[in-house]
Each structure stands twice: as C-alpha cells, then as structure tokens.
Amino acid sequence: MAESESGTVDLEIIVQGTQEGKKQELRLWLRMLSTTKLVSQEVRRRLRNEFGATLPQFDLMAQLYRERDGLRLGELSKRTMVTNGNVTGLVERLETDGLVLRETPDGDRRVTVAKLTKKGEELFGAMAAAHEGWLRDMMADVDPAIVTELWKDIGEVKSSVNNHLSGAD
C-alpha cells in the first residue's frame, strides 16, 4: 500500500528566516521554483492517470498541434526548451505509440520533420482541453486581476533574466 511519497513540507519553510530587505530575489526564486514544481507534479499525475501520457510528451505534442505541417526537430528543441538529444528519444517513443510520425523532406536530407498523426491530434485535443481546465481549477482561488498582473510582472522577470545570461541565448 504505497502512500503518497510527497508530503506537505517544502523548501519554502526552510528559508522562512530570510531577513527583509535582503535576498528578495532569492526568496522569489525559491517560491517560483517550488510553485512550479507543485503544479508540474499535479499536471503530470493527471496526465498519467487520465491519458497515460507524460508531461514532456504533452509539451512536445502541443507544439506539433499548432503546426500541422510539422516541425523540424531542432525547432521542436528550441520551442520546448529541451535539448536536441532529448527530442530524438521523445519523438521516437511517440512514434512507437503511433502519435507522431517522422519524415525527411526531399530538399534537405539532414532534416527530420515530426508531425502529429490523426491519432495524435485526437489525443492531444482531449488532453489540451482537460489541461486548461486543470489550470483554471488549480488557480481558482486567485483573483483574475492578480493572474493578469502576475503574467505581466513575470514577463519582466523573464526579460531581465534573458538579458543576463552567461552562456548562449
């Protein structure tokens, strides 16, 4: 009888003692991280239970759903923020399941284009609708005005981070 392995405690508690006025950015980051993990775990659990799919698969299929002509693997890699090598295996498994198919265009044989199959489109359609509902449910207690403002402000964070990256963009 496996009980849930994830408890209620999380790392937020650990940094409770962080003084005011200092380390605000670190505090924000830890809260963003823990919240994102929390939502991801919930989405993952529901995807698994209701559709037998994984989160990375869902993300990848989301991109293909919007580009019915398919996407090159490199493009998929950028959009999902997943490394090239990872996309290969991901697409491979989806192809095995008959959700995605790969083809090489005549023009350039270096390229592999992935696109959703009929089966893939149908499955993703159902998942996307459910997914949107899950998010709405999870954030049900948050004032819509705050949701909108958060979207805007996090945009500023993202923008700032993008301007201060050390490696390649």
Next chain:
Amino acid sequence: MAESESGTVDLEIIVQGTQEGKKQELRLWLRMLSTTKLVSQEVRRRLRNEFGATLPQFDLMAQLYRERDGLRLGELSKRTMVTNGNVTGLVERLETDGLVLRETPDGDRRVTVAKLTKKGEELFGAMAAAHEGWLRDMMADVDPAIVTELWKDIGEVKSSVNNHLSGAD
C-alpha cells in the same frame, strides 16, 4: 527560404493568440513554466561550470546545510520534492564524493540520516553565496517592489494550487 532562427524562440510565442479574457490561467502557467526553465538552465550551467555540481545536488545540500544534525531521507524527500527512490541515489553519489555521510541512529534501524561532511559544508557555503548573487544579477532589471509583490502574489497561487490537488496532501 529559411528565416533567421538565431533568436530565443520559446513556447510563449505559440500561445500569443490566446488573450481575450479566457485562458488567463493557462497563459500565466506557461509563462511561469518557461521562466522557471530559463532560470534553472542558467543556474545549472553556472553550478556545473564553477563548482562541478548539479542542481539537484545543490538543492539537497541546501537542506542539509540548514540542519547540521542531518535529516532522514524521507524528510529530505519531502523538502526537496524529490521522490524517495531518487533521494537514495542522490545521497549515494554525494557520499561517494565525500560531501555527505549516512548513518543509522541506534534508536531506529529503519532510518537513515544524511548529513554534510566538513568538505560538504565548505563547498555548499561557496555555492550558496554565488547562487544568491546569480539570482540578484538575473533579476537586476526588475523593480524591487515588483519582486516583493511577485513573491506575495505567487504565494497566493501556490496556496490555491495546494487547495485543489487531486492526489495526496
């Protein structure tokens, strides 16, 4: 004709057409997720380049750093939001590197307690200081007032999510 793709394409672009009072929560979630991924990748890269450590290792050591008497693996699992099985391997590798040690208390032989070694404390101290600086740098362009407000508002999101989980908790 291939367009330039040198920029930073990400999934945000894909949902641009989603506005109009609907799906705000989904839009917020996608932005949170992409921003978190972006920061995580940057932190991971710097941890690797400057300290030869991984992000999960850093997270785990952070917990042990605050509990000098050590933590049971189950407690570590909850705090890091990492599954039990995963903690086992993580601690194993850190022990191999001499950063962490495991011991079983006399009272209860079911339990394994992990704690930082001297070497582990020293390394983590250096990493934590650097880590805090990285975060401050990355968020340098964000108004401190917004940082504080984001922390508060994301707290509401987290709270709402916690109240609408399907699984355990």
Next chain:
DNA sequence: CGTAAACCTTTGACATTTGAAATATTGCTC
C-alpha cells in the same frame, strides 16, 4: 508473546534530462 499494520528505505524498470562527441548532409570556396 505473536502477528499484522505501519513505517522507512531501497530496488527495479523506464522515461527524461544534460552535455559532449560522433554522423551525416549541405553549402561555400577555391
């Protein structure tokens, strides 16, 4: 006591992840 329930960790099978190196193909240059 003796056994079942509860607890804690480990193990196992797989999927995902990164980073780097290896492959393959194209396009450019001489």
Next chain:
DNA sequence: GAGCAATATTTCAAATGTCAAAGGTTTACG
C-alpha cells in the same frame, strides 16, 4: 570537383525523475 565550415540530428554516458513493489524494522493490538 575537392576540401571545409556550417547545419541538423543522433548517439553516448551519467544523472535525475517517476512509480510500483520489495526489504527490513518497529509498533500496536489481541
């Protein structure tokens, strides 16, 4: 055309991640 840089994907090793099941230990109860 031969050589080479640039492009695109795959492969590889090691680490992380989930979940489920199995392993010991302890506790509680009849």
